[in-house]
Amino acid sequence: MNRYTILFANVLAAFATCTLPAQPVGSIEVRRETVEKVPPIQMLAPGFSVRELPLNLKNINNLVYAPDGRLFALGYNGVVYQLKDTDGDGLEDTATLFFANKPEQILPSIGMCWGPGGLYIASRGRVIRLKDKGDGTGELETIAKDWVKPTGMAGSGLDAIGIAVDQQGNVFFGLGCDDWHEAYRVNKETGKSDYNIHSDRGTVQKLSSDFKTHEAICTGIRFTISMAFNANGDLFATDQEGATWLPNGNPFDELLHIQPGRHYGFPPRHPKYLPNVIDEPSVFDYAPQHQSTCGLHFNERLANGKNVFGPSWWQGDALVSGESRGKIWRTKLVKSAAGYVAQTELIACLNMLTIDSIPTPQGDLLVTCHSGKPDWGTGPEGEGKLFKISYTDKMAPQPVFAYASSPTETRVIFDRPLDPGKLKNLAKLSSITMGRYVGAGDRFESFQPGYQAVKDQNEVPRFNLPVLTGGLSSDNRSLVLLTASRKEAVNYGVQLPEGESAERTHDGSRHEMPQQSAIDVLSDLSGxxxxxxxxxxxxxxxxxxxxxxxxxxxxxxxxxxxxxxxxxxxxxxxxxxxxxxxxxxxxxxxKTQPGAKLDYExxxxxxxxxxxxxxxxxxxxxxxxxxxxxxxxxxxxxxxxxxxxxxxxxxxxxxxxxxxxxxxxxxxxxxxxxxxxxxxxxxxxxxxxxxxxxQQVTERRIPEIVGGDWQRGKKVFYGEQAACFKCHQVAGVGGKIGPDLSNLPQRDYASVYKDITEPSAAINPDHLAYNIELKSGEAVTGVILEDTVDGLVIGQATGQSITVAKNQIASRKASSISLMPEGLLQGLSNQQRKDLLTFLLVESAKQAKN
Structure with missing residues (x-):
């Protein structure tokens, strides 16, 4: 092999024998920082431009292309649009109603795809086909229903979720797990598990092409937010992290290869509650914990298009969207004799909640984002945005991957020769950050979900690894960085110069958005x-x-x-x-969530x-x-x-x-x-x-609640003054109108405090409030607890529920604000607030121990 020629052998010798495993010589501990102005979308490789679509739409959940190239968008509010580019500038600028959803026949849903005859939607209590009428509108049909309802959430929650149709017309959809915060469903009286592996819940269902029968093809599913078939005809799904509620249940957000008869680990095998299953490993884990993987599409040519998104060698890769940190990953899958192996690169960081990203027939990537904060954003009535990412400079060398070729050498491989003239001061302008939770482009991650695990990740030390010198291989396709010796198997975030300018060139006349000029890749010591x-x-x-x-x-x-x-x-x-x-x-x-302990080994x-x-x-x-x-x-x-x-x-x-x-x-x-x-x-x-x-995290200390008393806080929670218990429950005690709060000890103080004081900043999709207008003119607002053939059971902010006959309903619409009123803490003293938050944020077992 022709190796590069660089005069740094003496430097190597000086550093090769004087390093510590955890902190190489010359490395400096650094704090995680975010750039001052985070672009709406920062591509981590060169050659891509970003534009925002000139559309004002509510939050969009799914994007779908029909075989003839028509583009459809499913709104969080159930409205389905057809998007069109009317002026030929490459940006869709008009949204027409394919299905107006009046009255609200489609409840907030996640999961839409194209199949024989029209659009297929996974919704609450049914699978819908919007039959293409040929006049620019769709006619609603219910093609599957009558499965077991979940026991662990309010009736307005997501039910069927994620959908795909195979070439034979069979429909595959997910049914969310039975009870995501109590997955084994342990009966308090018998001590035995009520989890039923033969139930419809927590499965992927196969609906026959004639819509007459459906059956479970696998179990152990939490929530398959998105599904897609690859070019080989194999089914994949994104499934979301569950270790916040069950320490070893879906420890990460996952990419799953759905295979008949497999059990995918939520809930996981347990010697007492679930002893006879094997937990199927994921194809890839999107780490660290709490990414909230959503949209999944394979990068193939669509609607007779000539191009895939990005360079040609990206064809067939899975494009996965991460909601709660604003990410888009490119996952390459290679099928071996034993199954699929995955290699993932982060390609984009966004400053909004990223829900779906789909390749277009023209070779662009269309992205939908929600407004608001993680985990749930502003809900069905929030304002969303759509962006288009275009591969505009096809001559720009693209990073293929980075690897550690020796303890002192990192190599970044490109798909075409680099220009040596643009790599002056390479070592000075390059940097490598090492650490367990380091990722590519971390400085562009502008928001994070409010979990204690995320806060702990940020506290783990990270170090700048000194780049001593750099150079190019003889063919100019490999960039080589020489560093102090490092042998610890952690992540190594590599930042490379792209040019002399701080910003990438962008064309304002085409409404291209600014991006910073830099190349970011991730390396580790695998190989x-x-x-x-x-x-x-x-x-x-x-x-x-x-x-x-x-x-x-x-x-x-x-x-x-x-x-x-x-x-x-x-x-x-x-x-x-x-x-x-x-x-x-x-x-x-x-794996078990760091800091947690199972009740078995x-x-x-x-x-x-x-x-x-x-x-x-x-x-x-x-x-x-x-x-x-x-x-x-x-x-x-x-x-x-x-x-x-x-x-x-x-x-x-x-x-x-x-x-x-x-x-x-x-x-x-x-x-x-x-x-x-x-x-x-x-x-x-x-x-x-x-x-x-x-694993060595010390006892959690929350400065804001020092002096709070858990027992007094429990009395506040279950007392009439705060009346939290009327809508919420902890450890199975309380109401079910609002979210179960049993897992709040996994959250951080700031996010919980914000949820209480600003309840509409992030609206839980399992507990959406509805404004219901009756034919009598009366208005009712609340969460739908039950939806039967004849009526709705509505949970109200008072904690009470009422039943409304469906034949008396004039309209119903998802509310843009939470049912939980603001100002609930204002009626409490400072000490009562501390006590209440102590009760919510400190685990009862630890309190009993103390």
Whole structure:
């Protein structure tokens, strides 16, 4: 392999032997900071322009293209629009009503797609088809209903959620879990679980193409916010984090490959309550905790369009939207013999709640954002915005990925040659930040959800890793940064200069929005050290691959010229050697939220990794690993892994006339089904585990409630003066009109205080208030607790409920404000406020201990 030539060998030697695992020499601890002016959308790679659509619409939940190129938008309020560009400037400027939703037939819904005959919507209590009438409007049909209702939320809450239609016309939709804050549904009288794995709840349903039958194809689902089929016809879904309510239930926001008969971990396996399931691992976890993954679309050509979004090698990638921090990710999926492996890059940071992002037939990306604050924004009547991201400079070199090739070298691979003239003062203008919770473009993350776990993440130390010098590879496609030695397996956020200007060039005449001039990528210490030697002894290649499975590695490196060269060499006679370390902890056991403790311990896992090739394999591993040779071309290693004790591995084989093959899969003693190794499971041979900082988090201290008394606060909560209990419950005691507050100890003080004092700043979709006008002229406002054939049960702000006959209703509309009135704390003394917030924010078990 042709290596770069840079005169820094002496600098390397000076730093190579004098570092500490957690803090390299010369590194400086830094605080997480946000730039002063965060752009509405900051692309983390060059070549993209951003424009806002000139439309004034309420918050939009879903964007859908019909096969003929028509664009539809589902409003949070149930209104469905067709969006059109009437002046040819590339921006949709007109919204016509495809379905006016008067009276309110479609309640607030998330999940819309195109299928035979029109638009399909997952809604509360039913699946809807808006049949395309051919005149620019749709006619509502109910194509599925009558499933088990959830027990754990008010009747206005989301029910069916996320939807996709396959090529045969079968409809797939999710039914949210039965009770998201009490997933096992433990019966207080019997102590046994009332969770029913055979229930419709917490499943993905398959509705036949004739709409006559539907069946559950998998279980253990929390909320499948979005679903989509990829080009292979495989179904994927985004599912949301649940560890706030169940410490090991969906510890992260997830991308799931939906497979029949699998259980996806909410609730997870439990020795007493749910002993006979296997928790299927996600394809990818969007970390750290609390991202709120929503929209999912695959980057394919639409409606006979000629382009995909971004460079051609982005085709087929999943585009995933993260609501509660304003993110868009690009996840590349490679299908191995054992299943899908994912590689994810953050491509955009936004300053609004990001709900959906869909590729357009023209090769742009259309994005819908909600106004308001996380987690829920301003609700159905809030004002939203739509943006279009365009790939305007197709000659701009795009970062493909970044990796650590040695303890002192970070390489960033680009898809075309860089201009050396634009890289003056490269080392001075580049920076690397290291830390457990470091991400790409962190300085553009302008808001976060108000959870204690997020606050704890921000408190974990991060350091600037000194960049000593930098340069280019001989083909100008690899940017190389030399740093002080680092071996700790944490995240490394790399910021690179894009040019001399602080801002990217943008065309005001096209209404392009400003962006900062910088390139941001994320690196870690995952990967495989690779060496190939020609049989003649005259040629050698050494470097890095992302995976031991060669088909997976090739799929992830297709845009890298240096790796194309490697795979060309592998067709020639020689010897290939791969070295790595395997992290085989918690293979089928989900992680537990930091600081939390389960009421049981996982049994040890016996893990087997299988290697298959078309050539004779040789393998070396650690002392506590059993190596079993099935035949010359198949080997297994079996071990009982321990926390932070990775398994060293070296694989070698002879190469020849065709490209070699190594298939990698794993199984455990609990479940023999083969699964693929995800990228994070393979670490460079010199990498060392990081310390789990949050496992040592000290007892939580909240300065604002010092002096508060939990027992007195309980009396305030259940007393008539504050009357919180009439609408809310804690630990199963209280009303159900408003959100259950049992999980507030997971939240931070500031966000809880704001929820009380500004209840309409973020409106919980499970507890939307409705303004209902009766034919008599009387108006009723409240949360819909039950929706039957004949009437509605309405929960009011007083905590009382009334029943309204449907034949007496003139109209109903989601309210733009919360049912919870403002000023509830004003009637309490300062001490009562402290006591109340102590009751809400301190766990009862800890209070009892104290």
């Amino acid at each position: 495989v050290e690779v060496e190939w030697r020609a049989a003649s002894g005259k040629e050698k290649w050494s470097g890095w691959l992302p995976h031991l499975d060669l088909s997976v590695a090739k799929g992830f490196t297709e845009a890298s010229e240096e790796h194309k060269h490697l795979f060309g060499l592998l067709k020639r006679p020689g010897k290939l050697t791969l070295r790595s370390q395997l992290d085989m902890g918690l293979m089928l056991h989900p 996982y049994p040890p896992e016996m893990v087997t990794v299988v290697f298959k090739s078309d050539a004779k394999l040789k393998l070396k591993s650690g002392a506590n690993v059993k190596v079993r040779r099935m035949n010359d071309k198949e080997l297994e290693i079996t071990t009982m892994p321990k926390a932070d004790q990775w398994v060293p591995i070296e694989i070698s084989l002879m190469t020849g006339e065709c490209e070699p093959k190594i298939d990698v899969s794993w199984f455990t003693a609990e479940d023999s089904r083969p699964r693929p190794l995800q990228l994070r499971r393979m670490l460079m041979p010199w990498a060392t585990p990081h310390a789990e900082e949050l």
